Amino acid sequence: MYKAPVEDILFTLKHVAGLDAALADGAFGDLGEDIVDAVMIEAGRFASDEIAPLAAIGDIQGAKLVDGAVKTPDGWRDLYRNWAAGGWNSLTAAEEFGGQGLPHMLHIAAMEMWNAGAMAFALGPMLTMGAVDALEKHGSDDLKAIYLQKMISGEWTGTMNLTEPHAGSDLGVLKSRAERRDDGSYRIFGQKIFITWGEHDFTDNIVHLVLARLSDAPEGTRGISLFLVPKFLVNADGSLGARNDLFCHALEHKLGIHASPTCTMIYGDGHFGAEKGAIGYLIGEENRGLNCMFTMMNNARLAVGVQGVAMADAATQKAIAFARERTQGKAPGWEGKGMSPIIEHPDIARTLLTMKALTQGARAIAYICAYAVDKARHLEGDEVRFWADRSSLLTPIAKSFGTDAGVDVASMGVQVHGGMGFIEETGAARLLRDARIAPIYEGTNGIQAVDLVTRKLPIGNGDHVRGFIVELAKIAGVVAASNLDGFGNTKDRLNASLRDLETATVWLLERLAAGEMAAALAGATAYQRLFGLTLTGIYLAKGALADAGDDQQPARIALCRFAAENLIGETAALKHSIVYGADSLAAARIALA
Amino acid sequence: MYKAPVEDILFTLKHVAGLDAALADGAFGDLGEDIVDAVMIEAGRFASDEIAPLAAIGDIQGAKLVDGAVKTPDGWRDLYRNWAAGGWNSLTAAEEFGGQGLPHMLHIAAMEMWNAGAMAFALGPMLTMGAVDALEKHGSDDLKAIYLQKMISGEWTGTMNLTEPHAGSDLGVLKSRAERRDDGSYRIFGQKIFITWGEHDFTDNIVHLVLARLSDAPEGTRGISLFLVPKFLVNADGSLGARNDLFCHALEHKLGIHASPTCTMIYGDGHFGAEKGAIGYLIGEENRGLNCMFTMMNNARLAVGVQGVAMADAATQKAIAFARERTQGKAPGWEGKGMSPIIEHPDIARTLLTMKALTQGARAIAYICAYAVDKARHLEGDEVRFWADRSSLLTPIAKSFGTDAGVDVASMGVQVHGGMGFIEETGAARLLRDARIAPIYEGTNGIQAVDLVTRKLPIGNGDHVRGFIVELAKIAGVVAASNLDGFGNTKDRLNASLRDLETATVWLLERLAAGEMAAALAGATAYQRLFGLTLTGIYLAKGALADAGDDQQPARIALCRFAAENLIGETAALKHSIVYGADSLAAARIALA
Structure with missing residues (x-):
């Protein structure tokens, strides 16, 4: 079972990624090492003790679509509610809306542990936080007032609706459309695919961020707008109103992250009997939606890189534990009784060290990228540009190197287990299956x-x-x-x-x-x-x-x-x-x- | 859908692996190029038209254990019977027992195609042929007379029973035991795990080759004997007699090759009410079982290497077809209308070329290894030693490089498909799941x-x-x-x-x-x-x-x-x-x- 490597993570944060210096020079205000340690220890405890024990059942049961509603695996709804109640959804969000305003690097480190506990679980909140980011930066005050606090607390979750069947890496060709309504809102029509946690039973409402095109918009990427489209409309008093005209039509049958519902979402086909068109609210300006979405995507890319680190670390822990227990043959120089633990064989030791080095390297890159994000947020003047450039440069490397390491290390982990690695009960194969999405999504x-x-x-x-x-x-x-x-x-x-x-x-x-x-x-x-x-x-x-x-x-x-x-x-x-x-x-x- | 690359395969056989020269100098008797071409074309047709269409259903339904019997996926029993009726089980076996006595390199090439069609299917006959090899070389004339012809025709299948929970790579510590009976036969007791196609509904009988230890045997690898243990005993007239005291206790839940039943086999617990102990017949000499098993294992290792080649080729074909159809963005220099096919993007082209080069390299290594096996079989004198040495040297490389290529190329294939690669219906993920066992089993x-x-x-x-x-x-x-x-x-x-x-x-x-x-x-x-x-x-x-x-x-x-x-x-x-x-x-x- 995964045990969050809190000491290694704190070491990397402080001594490799620059947190120590940042705390010393007051870059994060009055944040002190005691708070940092406490947050990481408790985030790790939640990952090890609460999330990780539910990973296997999540994989086996998966998310199920029943009568248009998604049923999550046994125990997962309570897990989410405990997680939100623990304040974990609000680590870095603005204090104005109930967030804790902690540095992004702590968030990234915590995300590593939650993902290592169960990637399919941590993926949902990751998208909510991306939606929160986009809303904080680009949303109107009215939208923020209605949605932000509930999304930050985790009472509602958020999604990213980008992909359509013919528009994946190239969003310029997407076809979902938006029509202006008289009251300043819009009606949204179209089909979106691969929508992660697009429907579920964790919360009463789900806030979809949807890319669509106005009929008079220019072609290509400069004609795309971003809309907030809630599953349930929200009344003036904040209570839930009518069901909006959107629903989950199907779930994908995937190689991994089975507990994470990957939804085909239909907007505006009159499914709920109302006037056709899902009601949506513009985020930012018309035709500038891709810019808003890129805010989410950059942070999401780093977060996905960290998913790779998480899978790599979980796989490494599991492989080392197995290699210490499993005995076969006699390694050169083995003087113990009977067969040696396979960790003594040079080839196994080489594999485990490779896993460990790749994991730690990928972790350092991700945390240093997060540090650059923090510096750009907390500094002023020329330095902002420098650190924004640094995080821009490091983001694709953090995403790709972390996720490649996730797949490669998880595959090595399967190999170290020998025949047991191919048996699902062992859990090594699940890590490989889950890890395999990360080099693909978010670009x-x-x-x-x-x-x-x-x-x-x-x-x-x-x-x-x-x-x-x-x-x-x-x-x-x-x-x-x-x-x-x-x-x-x-x-x-x-x-x-x-x-x-x-x-x-x-x-x-x-x-x-x-x-x-x-x-x-x-x-x-x-x-x-x-x-x-x-x-x-x-x-x-x-x-x-x-x-x-x-x-x-x-x-x-x-x-x-x-x-x-x-x-x-x-x-x-x-x-x-x-x-x-x-x-x-x-x-x-x-x-x- | 996989289409057997018969031209590429014939090219590699003839111009890279040495078949042309061998045919010309009569190394394979009067075998001519026309026969070679015809066999390969027909083996390829069977792979493309008969096997490949059943791969997906095999993966989805898997093999099921119901009341101690294994039910194979819909259509698979007929597939096997058509395959055996086509004479495909007997390509290289001795003509004396109904085999066709063709060179091993043709067999290896055909196996590549069958495995690419559906690895879970081709795996069964692969083990039968391994058992045939061991029996041909080490079995008594009596045993051969009873079993060989039916195993060569495919009327009965064969298995290899090596692994036990604590004896995988290190067989020296296996615990299954054998007791001598007065009539020269033995009673076998013990549990074997990871027994591929150990039980199924393809045939009326299954011939298990089982490693076990006599009570007075030396410790370690020099105290292991090999026994033939049929599922049903065989009467003097060749008809089936009583059920032997062995059964399949459980199937493993695996990452891939779902249609291939991976059985836990129990020998000698009196399950069928008879006197305890499964009746077995010694192959070769007592305590020399590992030598006999190595005969099977060397050929099996090369065959497993070819499974890797097969997965790599199937993945490459699928990825190239997808990359030609799928359009996204505009590649540098693209002057066509709209988006370019993704094959035009340099990064995708690099990936596909890497897949193709690794596949062809691994194929060449495997076929050249098979050529060495053939040369050692068909020549006399010093040359036998040379070619036996050559095949010995190449076997671990063919096994490892082929199977690593299988996993790596299948993973690249998933990546080329983008989000679709993670969806099981696409079939790219199945190839990765199936391929993942090959670097593990057979050493x-x-x-x-x-x-x-x-x-x-x-x-x-x-x-x-x-x-x-x-x-x-x-x-x-x-x-x-x-x-x-x-x-x-x-x-x-x-x-x-x-x-x-x-x-x-x-x-x-x-x-x-x-x-x-x-x-x-x-x-x-x-x-x-x-x-x-x-x-x-x-x-x-x-x-x-x-x-x-x-x-x-x-x-x-x-x-x-x-x-x-x-x-x-x-x-x-x-x-x-x-x-x-x-x-x-x-x-x-x-x-x-």
């Missing part, structure tokens, strides 16, 4: 790579990413200067990967400058992974260099060295593929004809 | 790596593997001499990987010679992958160099170049990890404490 990892190369590298004409690499090189320099034996060849390996990163970055910036998009995009995914691997090496080193006053430093140095000498060497091949592979990719298209 | 890929490094590298004091690398270098030399523009930097990349392979091989042989097992085993999995990647590059080149008289040579050259310049560069990092990573692995064990 596939391929889309993240396109975003990284075409939108994030050019920030400040490439100065931002170049400056970042210089920062990273300084950490490698500290390793070199540290004279700590345990690092082995870490310094050389980090520097080699940094050179690969720099060479690939320069090459890609040149392609962009020359307008050679096909060549730049050919290497986008390889570049994204190169970046993630290099950051993994550097951030493990940063953690290993920190004196946390505990006895774990030797283990952290040893894991960093393992990653540097065994995992990050792949950057050389990735760089080569980026710089020399584009021509061969173009030439090989005939093999796909 | 985990970690066990394969141990086998490769500790048993296969030392063959002939390392001379065999060194000679093999020289052979491979000759192919790279032909690329260099070919002066074909389309190869780009293929020559340099192949040579770089060959140097990595050579360096790692020498280093590992030195560790073995010095008795430094922990260091050798630390790099075993990395070495296995290094070998597979290098072979992929070399064999794609071998195919690209061949003039098959078709118009596909430019596409083959381009795919080879893509693999050389984008995929196999990983060998440098693998070599580094092997040669320099062992110390860091040992040091990092404190991070697992």
Whole structure:
């Protein structure tokens, strides 16, 4: 069973992601370490003791659609209500609306633990919080007054309605339509698919954020508006009114996250006998809906990256526990009685260390990205731009590297279990099944790579990413200067990967400058992974260099060295593929004809 | 829907794996190309038209245990009977017992297609053929006379009963026991788990091959005997007699291959009211059972590798078809109307080419391994030893590289489908779920790596593997001499990987010679992958160099170049990890404490 690694998480927050310094210099007001520790310990307790025990039954029973209503698995409704009652839905939201106004990095760390407990559960609140973000930033005061407090408390949940059958990665072609009503509201018509937690029995109301197009809107992405469309209309006194003209038509039968209902939503077909058209309220301006949605999506991308970290950590814990218990054969040097625990076999140890290093690397990247989000929120002036740029740059890497790590590590976890890994009761396979969605949704990892190369590298004409690499090189320099034996060849390996990163970055910036998009995009995914691997090496080193006053430093140095000498060497091949592979990719298209 | 790639398969058999030369020099007697073509075309037709259409229902319904009997999915019983009636069970078996005596490489190629049609289906006959092999080689004439013809025709199926709860990779500790009876037969007692197709409704009888221990046997692997234990005893006239004292107690609930019943088998608990103990017949000699079982296991390992190839090919076909149909966004250079098919996006094209290259590489390795098996069977004298050594060396690589490719490529296939990939109806997720068992069973890929490094590298004091690398270098030399523009930097990349392979091989042989097992085993999995990647590059080149008289040579050259310049560069990092990573692995064990 998953046990939230609160100590590791606090260590990464404080000593790798920068929370310690931020607390010391008052960046988060009067927030103190005691509060941080208490929140993380209690969030971890809830994840381990309340959520994790319901993960298996959630997977087995799944969400069921009965007469248009979704029935959640046994115990899940109470779980949600306890969770909301514990105040967990309001960690970072504005205090004005009942939120606790804590830093985003604490929220991200807590989300890791909740997702590791049961990803299908934590996914619902994740979307509510995205909807809250969009509403806080772009909603009118009237809308905020009616909806925000209840969504922040968790009394109502929120959804994101983007995808349609022909509009997934490319939202410009969506067809759902909106008609203006005389009172300033709208009527919404259309079908949305893949709507996560679009219908459920946790709460009395569900607040859908829906993208749709006005009949006189321009074509493409500049003609899309965002609407708030509640399941039940809300009376002036805040009580629930009539059922709105929307319903869940079907649930998808998915590979994983079975307890999370993935809904096909129908808007405006007169299902409830009223005048046709679901009543919706504009968020932001007409035709500017995609901008509002991007607010949600950026934070959601980081949160999805953290889902990957969560699956990776849960899988690693499970595999290590199994490998300590399971005995088979005799490992070299084994002098115990009978068979050795399989953790003693070098191949198993290598797998477990790989899992651990990828998990910690992906976690560090995500938390550092969250730290940048916080800095951009809490600072003023030029620094805001810098930290907003930093979080923009890191978001696609955090999303893709975290979710790839989730799948890869979960798959390694299945492998460590041998035949038992293929048996569902073991639970290792569920982690792989759940993890598999994360590289896909909130923008596939391929889309993240396109975003990284075409939108994030050019920030400040490439100065931002170049400056970042210089920062990273300084950490490698500290390793070199540290004279700590345990690092082995870490310094050389980090520097080699940094050179690969720099060479690939320069090459890609040149392609962009020359307008050679096909060549730049050919290497986008390889570049994204190169970046993630290099950051993994550097951030493990940063953690290993920190004196946390505990006895774990030797283990952290040893894991960093393992990653540097065994995992990050792949950057050389990735760089080569980026710089020399584009021509061969173009030439090989005939093999796909 | 899967369509057997008969042309690609025939090309690989003839021009890469050596079938053309073998037919020309009469290695397979009077077997001619026309027969080969006809068998492959018809095997492919059966896979595409008969098996593949039942794959989805097999997955959805699964195998069910009802009152001790297994009910297979709708249509599967007829499918099996048609398959056996078509003579497909007897492709390679001895003509003396009704087999067709065809080369093993044709069998392997046909198995690829059947597995790609539905892996859960093809798995059953795979085990029967393994049992046939063991019986042919080690069974007494009496046993052969009774069982062999019916198992070869497919009238009865066969199983392998190895695993017990505490004996998986390490069979030395198994506890099932055998007692001698006065008539020369035995009584068998014990519990076996993970018994594939241990019970079903396809046939009237099932022939279990069971490992068990005599009470006076030595401990460990040298005290294990192999028994033939039929579900129904067989009368002297060949008709079925009494039910034997064995039954299927439970089925596992698995991640994939749902239609393949994975049985817990109970032997000798008096379930059928008779005297306790299932009646069994010794195969080979007492206490030498593991040797007999290894006959089955080596062929089974290659066959499982081919299951990986099959899943990879099915996933690649499905992803390419989807990527041609699905439109999203506009790829660089797209001048068509509206959105481009996603295959036009460089990142998707890269993914599909990677899938294709890995599939073809893994296929070539498997077929070349089968060719070596055939050569060892059909030749005499010193050459037998050479080809037996070659198949021994290649078997762990074919098994591990093929099955890793199966999982990796199936996962890429899910990704190419975007959100649809996570929906079970699409079928991409099923391929990933089915593929996931293959790196685990028939010896985990970690066990394969141990086998490769500790048993296969030392063959002939390392001379065999060194000679093999020289052979491979000759192919790279032909690329260099070919002066074909389309190869780009293929020559340099192949040579770089060959140097990595050579360096790692020498280093590992030195560790073995010095008795430094922990260091050798630390790099075993990395070495296995290094070998597979290098072979992929070399064999794609071998195919690209061949003039098959078709118009596909430019596409083959381009795919080879893509693999050389984008995929196999990983060998440098693998070599580094092997040669320099062992110390860091040992040091990092404190991070697992």
